[in-house]
Amino acid sequence: MARRWLDYKTGAWVQWCPGCGDFGILNSIYGALAELDIDPTNLVVVGGIGCSSRSVYYIKGNNVHTIHGRAIPIASGIKLANPELTVIVTGGDGDLLGIGGGHFTALGRRNIDIAIFIYDNAVYGLTKGQAGPTLPLWARTKALAYPNIQGSVNPLLLAFAAGYTFIARGYAYHVNQLKGLVKAAIQHKGSAVVDILQPCPTYNDFMTQEWYEKRIYYLNEEDPTWDPVIRSPEDMKVKAPRILEKMLETGDRIPLGIFFQDLTKDTMEERLEKAMPGYLRTPPAKRPIDVKGRITLHPFKIFKDKLLET
Ligand SMILES: Cc1ncc(C[n+]2csc(CCOP(=O)(O)OP(=O)(O)O)c2C)c(N)n1
Numbered sequence: 001m002a003r004r005w006l007d008y009k010t011g012a013w014v015q016w017c018p019g020c021g022d023f024g025i026l027n028s029i030y031g032a033l034a035e036l037d038i039d040p041t042n043l044v045v046v047g048g049i050g051c052s053s054r055s056v057y058y059i060k061g062n063n064v065h066t067i068h069g070r071a072i073p074i075a076s077g078i079k080l081a082n083p084e085l086t087v088i089v090t091g092g093d094g095d096l097l098g099i100g101g102g103h104f105t106a107l108g109r110r111n112i113d114i115a116i117f118i119y120d121n122a123v124y125g126l127t128k129g130q131a132g133p134t135l136p137l138w139a140r141t142k143a144l145a146y147p148n149i150q151g152s153v154n155p156l157l158l159a160f161a162a163g164y165t166f167i168a169r170g171y172a173y174h175v176n177q178l179k180g181l182v183k184a185a186i187q188h189k190g191s192a193v194v195d196i197l198q199p200c201p202t203y204n205d206f207m208t209q210e211w212y213e214k215r216i217y218y219l220n221e222e223d224p225t226w227d228p229v230i231r232s233p234e235d236m237k238v239k240a241p242r243i244l245e246k247m248l249e250t251g252d253r254i255p256l257g258i259f260f261q262d263l264t265k266d267t268m269e270e271r272l273e274k275a276m277p278g279y280l281r282t283p284p285a286k287r288p289i290d291v292k293g294r295i296t297l298h299p300f301k302i303f304k305d306k307l308l309e310t
């Protein structure tokens, strides 16, 4: 029998405030996993630190709650050790774009097949509402003594510059539409990011549900011919200006949907297979361990020999 949403729900008590956007995101992830029929035994959800990163306790899988900002490198190691796993990262704007910003960039360059879900409430929710990396300049939320004196980062442009091959933006209270984006991100082969706008009813009294719902619209509803898929270098030349224009659109109108999907780049797993043939058949997790506890056929030795050959 096909899997259902409830098959991914653990028994853990969900420690989020009433009305938190995290609930919508979590439900979208449950729905996407069920519709993709992903076996929880093959699923790894990695989280950093923050309210949002606690999602790892609420989704059935072989999950890891890591340290602040370090979910991406740990997820990368897991995926490269066993590329057959479905690996996703759940974390906040602070975790993934602030303290973990360097790792966020590195993943784009690597194009490892991992999906990143940014629970973007523009504040550090868990630590009581300090300004997050996406809080607009001069915005003043109730936890701030003064307006925000720092500018905000645009996660979509950052992802584009870093080399992510799937970039989307969703809204936490539109669970069905968000489920579609989460599914597409998981199905995409390569590094995928979905920036998910979410009200924080406790600490962000500026970017509220009303504030968002006055501004958001869907790219493919406004323009039924919207096509973010890049299949060739020529496509990139033709489509990039419009994609960047839409990524830059902020203020009174906030577009949602898939902005960019690049099908032209190898994933890190494919690059490794080229550098050390056999990697995908016997990745590190599938190699026998010798009596001294070492992995036989040490990957770096094969890699080095192969590189020296070329
Ligand atoms: C090294 C380190 N620095 C700071 C903290 C304190 N801290 C915990 S969560 C957090 C930010 C959380 O914000 P975000 O990632 O946006 O998640 P949210 O709670 O908003 O979902 C901070 C600064 C920490 N735990 N570890």
Ligand SMILES: [Mg+2]
Residues within 6 Å of the ligand: 050, 092, 093, 094, 119, 120, 121, 122, 123, 124, 125, 132
């Ligand atoms: Mg946050």
